[in-house]
Amino acid sequence: MKNFYNLTKKELLQEKEKLQKQYNNYLKQNLNLDMSRGKPCKQQLDLSNDMLNINDYISNDNIDLRNYGILDGIKEAKQFFGNLLDINEDNIIIGGNSTLNMIYDVIARLYMFGYMDNTPWCNLEKVKFLCPVPGYDRHFDILEKFSFEMINIPIIENGINMDIVEDLCKNDESIKGIICVPLYSNPTGTCYSKETVERLAKMETKAKDFKIFWDNAYAIHYVYEKVELYNIFKACEKYNTQDRILYFFSTSKINFPGGGVSLLAGSDNTIKDTLKHLSKQTIGYDKINQLRTVKFLKNKENTLKFMDKHANILKPKFDIVLNTLEENFSNNPILKWEKPKGGYFVAVDTLEGLAKKVVVMCKELGVTLTDAGSTYPKKQDPKDSNIRIAPSFPSLEELQEAINIFCLCVKIATIDKFLL
Amino acid sequence: MKNFYNLTKKELLQEKEKLQKQYNNYLKQNLNLDMSRGKPCKQQLDLSNDMLNINDYISNDNIDLRNYGILDGIKEAKQFFGNLLDINEDNIIIGGNSTLNMIYDVIARLYMFGYMDNTPWCNLEKVKFLCPVPGYDRHFDILEKFSFEMINIPIIENGINMDIVEDLCKNDESIKGIICVPLYSNPTGTCYSKETVERLAKMETKAKDFKIFWDNAYAIHYVYEKVELYNIFKACEKYNTQDRILYFFSTSKINFPGGGVSLLAGSDNTIKDTLKHLSKQTIGYDKINQLRTVKFLKNKENTLKFMDKHANILKPKFDIVLNTLEENFSNNPILKWEKPKGGYFVAVDTLEGLAKKVVVMCKELGVTLTDAGSTYPKKQDPKDSNIRIAPSFPSLEELQEAINIFCLCVKIATIDKFLL
DSSP, rough: OGGGGGGOHHHHHHHHHHHHHHOOOOOOOOEEEEEEEEOOHHHHHHHHGGGGGOOOBBBBTTTTSSSSSSSOOHHHHHHHHHHHTOEEEEEEEEOOSSSHHHHHHHHHEEEEEEEETSOOGGSOOOEEEEEEEOHHHHHHHHHHHTEEEEEEEETTEEEEOHHHHHHHHHTTTEEEEEEEOOOOTTTOOOOOOHHHHHHHHHHHOOOOOOOOOHHHHHHOOOOOOOOOOOOOHHHHHHHTGGEEEEEEESSSSOOOOSOEEEEEOHHHHHHHHHHHHHHHHOOOOOOOHHHHHHHOOOHHHHHHHHHHHHHHHHHHHHHHHHHHHHHTTTTSEEEEEOOOOOSSEEEESTTTTOOHHHHHHHHHHHEEEETTTTSGGGGOOTTTTTTEEESSSSSSHHHHHHHHHHHHHHHHHHHHHHHO | OOGGGGGGHHHHHHHHHHHHHHHHHHHTOOEEEEEEEEEOOOOHTTTTGGGOOOOOOOOOOOBBTTSSSSSTTOHHHHHHHHHHHHGGGGGEEEEEEESHHHHHHHHHHHHHTOOOOOOOOGSSSOOEEEEEEEEEEHHHHHHHTTTTTEEEEEEEETEEEEHHHHHOOOHHEEEEEEOOOOOOOOOOOOOOOOOHHHHHOOOSSSSTEEEEEETTTTTTTEEEEEEEOOOOHHHHHHTGGGEEEEEEEEEEESTTTOOEEEEEEOHHHHHHHHHHHHHHHHHHOOOOHHHHHHHHOSSSHHHHHHHHHHHHHHHHHHHHHHHHHHHHTTTTTTTTOOSSSBSSSSSEEEEOOHHHHHHHHHHTTTTTEOOTTTTTTGGGTTTSSSSOOOSSSHHHHHHHHHHHHHHHHHHHHHHHHOOO
């Protein structure tokens, strides 16, 4: 492995010629490989097929779940998720198949009606949101849809730069929220430390209706190492700031992304306020699927064991990506990344100004990556360097080929930059 | 049967004494009967139990429906519903389990973002909606939530008073929509005539973004007589007003109220505009349940046969209500009603000022009815006379007892009014 920083111009040109030949070879192969979305693969989905054979519809307390009613979700689902996530079951609302939809709905309600007796956000001159970056594109898309101003907050080793967060929230009333994926974060794999959670719970906010969108999408989705997230409800209780919590979770990446169950948890006030609005919006979510989900996953212990099976499928895929990156770049520091402990992604940083180019080159060779910039609000990566790699969906063989091609494109793009 | 209008004061007092004894007898029985909500009964729900044994998840075009994707619904569901309702499948979006949620979402989008490049309704001084009355309480609740001004439009024999509708829409730009249940209407059972549909399609509206919310909830839910609704898409095509259609339907009262599939249909523009917003809101609805629904209902012919089974269960219940009303009031015109051809309700009108009193009296005897006034916006029935009777859920025996009690209470309340 050559360190490009130590090569002469001539050597770089020679290297480029060699790499270009490989590139041209790939070009002829008309490949079609996809490392773009964090989708479970077929083998993972098959783990839950027995769920589809569950045909019960009577709840433990003898309610016919085929019929209308039960706005906030069935009791056994609240108990199951409460126990799994260490949240009081009375502080949970069980929803439909999409957390994203739940997040959107919560934001729409705050926008149209406001939180409790606070001003609806649509009546404010400006609403700002803090966005840890790199982050989840669909979160940013929702915030952009509502024309909120998004402020980038750097992700750091064990969370986010809380000095900046505290300073901003303390002084700016128009900052109404922050949206976080606190464990195995999308795409960096970052796990928020106890200190980060505590500072989020404790910090002063000028906005009285400041909200922490706590999208714990990967709460139990470890790959290499189980990390325990400090309980934000417990942290907020200490400072009497529970009303700022909006906690989301779903079974999309436990069972079926297309047919899972989502969850919103919040303080007593938040649940009461949410149900007041929700009662006008729907009569209730799909309770048969709630029961199906709980009957299949059974309890916390069984669910955690079940997640081992996912980890066993995902680990070889993450190994391929991480080992290949290591082989190509450990002594050639033109690409940087952290090994994630879990989640669905490996985030890499090219040298400045190369991410878009690399993604386009990969696409030319038939390898689809998430668009460069997608991990930043409005798709604007100020350094044009972050790329999100999603290893879960392709087969091992496809993934190996795709990541080889990715490394090739990074090298060519970097040599071109050096030769400029 | 005595006609109260022909009785002397003395005879009314004698009648009241007799009825009051019956009332007191019921009072001792601590009954618990419910004619309040349009819920299918257990026997109806049991018709669809086989649906829960369907465990397929691969679409006809070989897509794995367990995974993410397909925002607008699976192809076979669009084909099935398009064929069932005579709507172009490209003009259909398949949703989650609740039409009400879909209606709420559509209104929220018009409120927050506006239709195409029209002003979002939240930025307007005033938004008014036309509400055919008596109507569906949950529709009115949504409109009230958004602080829209609701204007009562009288339901007449074959639809609604279109003279009033045309006059209002032509002259008032702030009138943004009308919300209709055009077939076997809730609660009157009214079926809109071809003329009514055509006039809705043809009429001039001062608001460019005027919308007809066409909640065809009972499209195939006949009890006594199958009525064909004139196709509003065809009507609007003639006048190039397709953009005003927002068509809703669901399988809630075909299969399971808690686990059905909903549908939104609209013009090409409406579908395009809706998907633009919806793509930020969710990745997709529960496609496994969409497939389950279609595999169970199969096709139009089978579905219509299936609805015969519902009708066979519902007919004896409607018979009990209608026959008992007939027996009690055919020669004593203190209560008025129309025999519905289908749907879930019988709407009755007491003499002015008696509906609330009757509902309270029934409640005292253990018979729950929908709150008086519920069939009007803000629960304000100007004549306090309309009561919605929902015969579907109780058993035949319970229903007979409940409707007997209802008739008794109507008589006592009416005598009290006469004696004032």
